[in-house]
Amino acid sequence: MIRKTEAIVLNTHKFRDTSLICTMYTRLYGRQSYLIKGYRSTKGKKRHGYFQPMSIIEVVFFFKETRSLQIVSETSNAYFYQDLQTNPIKITLGMVITEVFYHSVKEEERNDKLFVFLHHILVALDTHDEHLIHYFIFFLIHLTRYLGFFPRSQIEKTNSFVYFNLAEGTLENASGICTSDYLVGHFCEANLENCHLIKFGNHEKSELINSLLQYYQLHVEGFKYPESMKVLAEVFS
16 A cells, blocks of 8 residues: 655664665554665665755655554655754754654654644754754743643742752742743743743753753653763763
């Protein structure tokens, strides 16, 4: 049976001499892995651009229930990036985003809202040149909506300090300053169009990102600290 869907490339690795296994998040079937035959052959070079992490493509594949890997037959671009895959800062942020998504989302079932969420995050990175780290932090916080541990507010006194309880996933009143914790509430209430208005310093930024990745480690079974974070730390040092 021939099927067709829009997809976002998350991860790839070599398979045998000339082929590639590509894990994508698809609009119609959730997370899926596909076999791209002849990818590294001379004839297959023209397809290389389609299967780079972050690519938003359309794939046609042969579906067979008894096969663990479906075979891609045709590919085309669904969205043409301006500079997300060429700008060093944007590439680094995009790589961390796709790596976090890859290690967090395992479901092989349709979720249109989650697909659109990731699509919009990547397009926002591509089309903006400022406040890029804001979109990354927004992604980390709002992806948890789909994973089932979006931070819950238990704040009773609005004029007090805020503490982000990582284990419980709650925002609570605190007796003293908890540096970046108050930012979690601001990002929870923000949307993708206005999150760039949130103000914070470099120390708060680093502390917030580290806290959020710890949050994922606590709530996502088997979550791996993103390898690409090492590059991100160097880029934003």
